[in-house]
Amino acid sequence: MAFSDELWDSAADVYTAIRAHPFLTGLTDGTLPHAAFGQFVVQDSHYLRGYARALAVLAARAPTEDDTTLFAQHAAGAIAAEQDMHAALSDALALDTDAPATPTTLAYTSYLLATCHGASFAEGLGAVLPCYWIYARVGEALLGESSPDPLYARWIAMYGGDEFQAVVDAALGVMDRIAVDLAPAERSRVLEHYRTTSRYEWMFWDAAWRRENWPV
Numbered sequence: 001m002a003f004s005d006e007l008w009d010s011a012a013d014v015y016t017a018i019r020a021h022p023f024l025t026g027l028t029d030g031t032l033p034h035a036a037f038g039q040f041v042v043q044d045s046h047y048l049r050g051y052a053r054a055l056a057v058l059a060a061r062a063p064t065e066d067d068t069t070l071f072a073q074h075a076a077g078a079i080a081a082e083q084d085m086h087a088a089l090s091d092a093l094a095l096d097t098d099a100p101a102t103p104t105t106l107a108y109t110s111y112l113l114a115t116c117h118g119a120s121f122a123e124g125l126g127a128v129l130p131c132y133w134i135y136a137r138v139g140e141a142l143l144g145e146s147s148p149d150p151l152y153a154r155w156i157a158m159y160g161g162d163e164f165q166a167v168v169d170a171a172l173g174v175m176d177r178i179a180v181d182l183a184p185a186e187r188s189r190v191l192e193h194y195r196t197t198s199r200y201e202w203m204f205w206d207a208a209w210r211r212e213n214w215p216v
């Protein structure tokens with residue numbers, strides 16, 4: 001069994017919870033309030049900037065030239081995704097682009113950056129993988145359902161496409177290649193980071209759904 005299969009199975013329960021979340025069921029049936037989606041888009045801009053930096057750190061720490069190229073390209077891709085999403089959705093949604101990162105966004109991006117800077121390369125990769133993989137799986141599932149709301153349909157088309165799937169497969173390929181050399185203790189730390197950020201993925205949608213804000 002490839003290590004990536006082990007990773008997926010270790011957080012399959014979290015993925016099931018994500019698919020059932022009212023934010024996502026509301027996207028496909030069109031009942032999600034635009035205010036919740038708008039908050040998600042603004043928070044995702046903050047998120048993607050942090051995610052891009054985390055990928056750039058992985059690029060710097062990568063074991064081979066090819067891996068450095070790969071993660072540097074993915075970092076650039078995350079910045080481009082942030083800009084594209086903004087261009088595609090900001091006119092239609094009255095976005096509060098000055099809103100700061102909410103507690104969940106800050107916690108998630110801080111965790112990604114701390115792990116990519118401070119733990120091993122494999123652990124950093126374990127932490128960023130759910131961002132790639134859960135999105136691709138969610139995008140693929142939602143693509144089959146689409147949405148009666150044209151804005152939501154446009155967003156779904158951006159993440160459900162084959163292009164994003166190829167990016168995910170490349171990152172999983174690096175994980176499976178390096179996993180064979182990992183000691184058991186490091187493998188379990190990779191699994192732990194992977195589960196933690198999978199949970200943050202659920203929390204990220206939930207925060208927009210709740211219109212999370214700083215309590216004081």
Ligand SMILES: Cc1ncc(CO)c(N)n1
Binds near residue numbers: 044
């Ligand atoms: C919260 C979150 N996770 C993953 C992705 C995919 O890059 C994204 N855009 N936002």
